Amino acid sequence: MSDDSTWGRAYAHGPAEPASDDSTWGKAHAPGPAEPASDDDSTWGKVYARGPLLLGVRHHGPGSARAVRAALEAARPEVVLIEGPPEADPLIPLAADPEMRPPVALLAHAVDEPGRSAFWPLAEFSPEWVAIRWALEQGVPARFVDLPATHTLAWDTESDAPQGTDAGGDTPAGTGDQDEPGAEEGSGPGEEAGPGRDLRVDPLAVLAETAGHDDPERWWEDVVEHRGSGLGDPFAPFTALEEAMTALRERYGAAGRPRDLVREAHMRLKVRAARKEFGDAVAVVCGAWHVPALRERTTVTADRALLKGLPKVRTDLTWVPWTHRRLARASGYGAGIDSPGWYGHLFRARDRPVERWLTKVAGLLREEDRVVSSAHVIEAVRLAETLAAMRGRPLPGLSETTEAVRAVMCDGSDVPLALVHDRLVVGDVLGEVPQAAPAVPLQRDLAREQRRLRLRPEALERELELDLRGGTDAGRSRLLHRLRLLGVDWGEPARSRGSTGTFRETWRLRWEPELSVRVAEAGVWGTTVLAAATARAEAEATAARALADVTTLAEHCLLAGLPDALPVVMRVLADRAALDTDVGHLAQALPALVRSLRYGDVRGTDTGALAGVAAGLAERIFVGLPPACAALDTDAAEEMRSHVDAVHGAVGLLAETPTGTPGTGHADLRARWRSVLRTLALRDTVPGVVRGRAVRLLLDDGELGPGEAARLMGLVLSPGTPPADAAAWIEGFVGGGGGMLLVHDDRLLTLVDSWLTGVSAEAFTDVLPLLRRTFSAYEPAVRRTLGELVRRGPGGPAVPASRAVGTPGFAAEPDAERADAVLPVLRLLLGPDPEEAAEHGRTQRTAEAVGLVGVGG
Template sequence: MGGLLPRLPRPGVVTAAAAADRVVVLGIRHHGPGSARSVLAALDELRPSIVLVEGPADAGPLLEWAHSDDMQPPVALFAHAVDRPGHAVFWPFAVFSPEWQAIRWAAEHAVPLRFCDLPAWSVLAGSGVRHVAADARPNASPAARVPDGGDAEGSGAGASGTSGPARRVPVGDAEASGAGASGPARPAERHRPDVSTGSAEASDPNIGAAPDEEIVVADDSRGDPIALLAGAAGYDDPERWWDDVVESRTGGLAAFDALTEAMAELRTVVPPDSPREAAREERREAHMRQAIRTALKDTDGVIAVVCGAWHAPALAGRLPPASADIATLRGLRRRKVALSWVPWTHSRLAGSSGYGAGVTSPGFYHHLFTAPDHPAERWLTAVAGALRGHDMPVSTAHVIEATRLADTLAGLRGRPSPGLLEVRDATLAVLCDADPVAAGFVTSELEVGELLGRVPDDAPAVPLAADLTVTARSLRLKIDPQEKIVDLDLRKPQDRAKSALLHRLLLLGIRWGTPTEPSRQSTGTFGETWSLRWDPELAVAVAEAAGWGSTVPTAAAAKVADTARTSTDLASLTQLCEQVLLADIAEVLPEVLQELDRRATHDTDVGHLLQAVPALVRAVRYGDVRGTATDGLGELARQLVARAIAGFPSAISGLGDTSAVTMRDRLDSWHAAVDLLVRTGRGEPERESWFRMLAEQLDRTDVHGLLAGRIARVLIDRGVVPADEAARRLAARLSVGPTASDKARWIEGFLSGTGLLLVHDRDLLRVLDGWLTALDPLDFLEVLPLLRRTFGEFAAAERENIGAVLADLDSEVRHDAGELPDIGRAAAALRTVALILGGGR
């Protein structure tokens, strides 16, 4: 075995009878407050000499930090492959998790504690199959899974199981601590899900399947096994049955014995999903039994085993021969892993989040565990406080009435006490006046919540994560799961340092912050606005980025240097220059500029030049804002402008509709960039040469109408072509051309973006109106979509002003033609309208 298993006893050393007498198995629902209370009551009654908890066996050294007062759930054990940090597994714990309460009980009573499930090195080594479980509630849809045949490296069972960017799927039981790498929950555990797992690729902040894996929905004709027990008890809702029978119980060993017996019956009638799943479960349970045998050797007292209820029948009673379990575990693959504690959140435990462990209302479960006396009354009081926070008039009388209604509903439904369904109904009916929007505040803020756990500073962590934590704390950036908008003034050193940190994290693929549109408080180019939100799975991105360096600045610089060497796109290189300056890692800028200069020398595509210059010019501007020397960037930008001037005339010949739209958009950003370059004190000669070149393209007939119209508009706006020329050029363009749609494209290019020119130039509007009204019906139908798209881009006030000017033009035409309104003919109609409006005759 080469040391793969910890201290395995020889077969026959521990008798089966000894195990049956000394081992007590406590089958629980992971993240169940009722199960947690029952575990505590059972441990107080048993006073075991050792406690075994379902969890990765090689995470034992991390248990000492679980005893720290600075460790505040929800937290998660985090394991990742050293050679591929994105290949990772999480084991979350909440304060109401039975496993967590068992860990705390062992620490408080100085009782030895061990994890007993397959170690993380086995989970992350994979078993050649990857599964993704569906929502772990009893009434959930069948499990979604990837067909067998994935590889152990990236898509094996050790890989995660959440989702790709297009679809997020909660993860149930797998190969670690009840939920190791990826497998779907065993039948009963779809109701009592094990802890979640996940993996991610470096380029994707979302935890998910590899792009080439197909997720399909399995046909689970068995249905939910827990529903069998609920149906036998006369319940039509398995979730409600579980809450009544398990979560609402007060504890006692008898309840665990009854649950183990029920699960044993279920295991005889509910087969595994596949032979591969059966083999995986056999390995897990074999490892747990071996851990029990080792504990039996090491102690003479009672051994308490806290595990998922589905596994309880396989661990309770007389143990089978050890030789069979050793054979089952022989040949386990191994992978070097690193383990640490990371903060977790309630929302990531919720099945509705798409990356949860099937706990639909972790905030309510937390309340049930921390407020066992009068939970309904205390909960509804908290609900009233949350609603008052949204300016809703909720009084003490409302709370009293809602409590009475919840008690009455529980009695009518035959429940021992009000549960989540009853307090929900009472909240909606009494506290929210049947307003589902108001009730939604309660769901998001209380039932789920965004409680973020905390990990001791001295706990093992990825070096990059430790540096990030220290840096964020020094900059007073709070790591918080709640979204927060932060305005930064780059003239202040503290804000500039915050900006640099967030940009460095973006370069590393750690999307803690997302740039947003500046708020009203921002100060022009000196201001930035960020949306900050910390998701627990960012720990995977941090672990992946740790391969670039042990601190955020060094890791970002190394990642940039590698990206510059491997990039094949001129525009992406110029954007990288911009990002380097934003991240304040100017030491790597010479290397990026060298690669950019080399690439620009060989790239003759004018479209690439047009696309590359804006980012380069923004980098020059950002350098000015931050005080960074950017002379090299400015000179390179001028060179690219000169090359674009030489190649532009041939690049715009014979373009199709799609290419013309792309070129038009690039021209718009290009002109803004060139203007910005001039404002920085560079590029004035190049801008004049550019506009002279554009003027030479005005009368060309081989240029797409969209581009020709845009060129004419740019030259008029810049004063290169006199404004009084606009109407004449429009009239000339509309008088020639093969089709009406070609003319409409020229109009779209000329007018798109703003309609102020039509408001202020009546001659231009008169020419356009005359052409449009003179079209025959078929041509009108052909150009209408193009014109509607063009005018649809105008602001509402601009369209209103254009309509007013058109009305004035129409009045002028009628007056010139002698077509004055006949007041006498209109008098009868006016009298009728006056009567209708109550104005008399």
């Protein structure tokens, strides 16, 4: 390219003198009327070759952002065209609002299907954002020129899902039905390919490999991000990058991105329209990958043909907050970057970026109570600079500073280094959008509620402790529960650490950009959070198929404070409960219903109707449970045991709450349930796991004495009971935390021990998996104690004499004379040391069942 055709010469000192080359940019901007074009005005080459200033960039690249600002300052175009959806042009002035703080994103969603959506994220170091801000500051029109969102959202993403590339082949990050671009696929950068071949290539990887670098990120930092702004020709980096991309497009064609051809056709039409309106002083900021296509000579007819017949869908666009974490590649956004926090620092740090970065790292580590002094910072800077010099890099990059931090400030540990990466390299910066931005009514009401309750959205996950006895905390709880009912999972309930009372709630809060889409989706239910949650609850109650779903929904209505929805839910609940004859369904529904009764005192909700329905469900379960437990297979028996546990806990809560049914007392309700448990415990047709659980629950409630429990266990573990049935009974009785029963009750442990030693070898192998599953649920300390008791045996030091008295098979002290009398016979039958062999075999089996050793170990 001749000197007259360079951007620097054209813009350096005002109007350029006529050059010999008519195609130069300088002559196109010389004062006076432009030379008439040839007769063929329809071709890109003859009409626009001298016109647009094409600034090819890497999305979210701070070096590209600085270069764009420098180029715009030098060129002073009359209009700036930016890669993005044209429907967002009315939203561009909001970028100058003082309340607008990046990172933000343009959100486009289908009006009739809000879940079909797409994002165009912008950070403060994004070249597009810099171009927008420059145009607004200079009073220059700024417009988006990419394919309209009406086509992007309607396109069949499954048949032709676009693949993003940081060098410019970027597409919006999508949610819902709009697929998110993933990592590049296809051939590697070094594979043979010809023009037009259907390959997906990463342009940066190809350029880096061509330059002899194995890391595209490191190569890009060296040639772009670490290049000082304002030095030399401001257009030189764009010229070099355009030449490189032109070579890549000649070799790889569309590189496996057929959608890019359509997008580029639309961009060319937009550039033509801008030139007709503003002349040649047009600047285009787009992905570097698209620059050769915008230089390509095509006809208007050909470009319009590519756009003909594209599907359409009605769309709405607005600005929404974004986060640095969502800019990271780990989030799934294909045009993301690995280190948005680091790139933001490079963009803001005009001088000495390494020193400022390491000082910031030291401050973070000090906040975490690590000893980091100024001497550490100085030494880390020296080490990073030394590493960069050894590797031939112009400045230390992220890899060098990270290694210096690990060696100097973290003592070689990756644990504090992970904190630095999470908090600084990636970061939890959350952008802000002004209230003037367009939003669905539900979003505006949510924003009002957030301000009223002082519940600010934050990108960093935090725990929120609520005391429901206070008005503000109760309102926060209702808002979070209503949002969960609408599918906007801003908060997730967590276990309270300080108190187990019903007046306490703990939430884990974290605002994600996708929640804006969920709010837009929920807007179909109403214009306020309360109205939308009420309508959603009523609709779900009507559509629910399972009784348990309705009872769970009733609980959610109470938690969310939806008095208008509760009557509809209760009516559906009463109808479903009256028609449902499956005891399993009734048992699933009762616990959630009874839990809801506890919220009346704390939340001020009338739960009288719930109490009546709950009492009716309990009565039906009492009648139908024994017959339903007959003739069950193994899986069904396990499920029924869980139902028995749930009903037992629900009855305990229900007995402490007024049922609302005349003549129904607390003690009577509890007594009837205990009668049902006795029936289950004594009926032979009931599976062993259910019978064992019934005995255990009666024992825990004090309705069954230890002697009676031992008698029932002795009957089950008698030789006449099949080993599999006996093992199932043991699982039901001592499973789920029953280990302490065996530790403190010698009779029960003796019965289990004796039964295990009497099971035949074949049967023992069959029941061992079941027993191991039972005992594996015990705490390690409980298992060790049981193993020690079994190892020491009857009357050992671990069993005091006071506990051994009266225990079958145990004497107050060992009878040594009687034991010695059988030794000769045992030696004759079993060989040497028969006592040790017998004792070892007995303890080995019990230890295997408890899980202290493996089979045969």
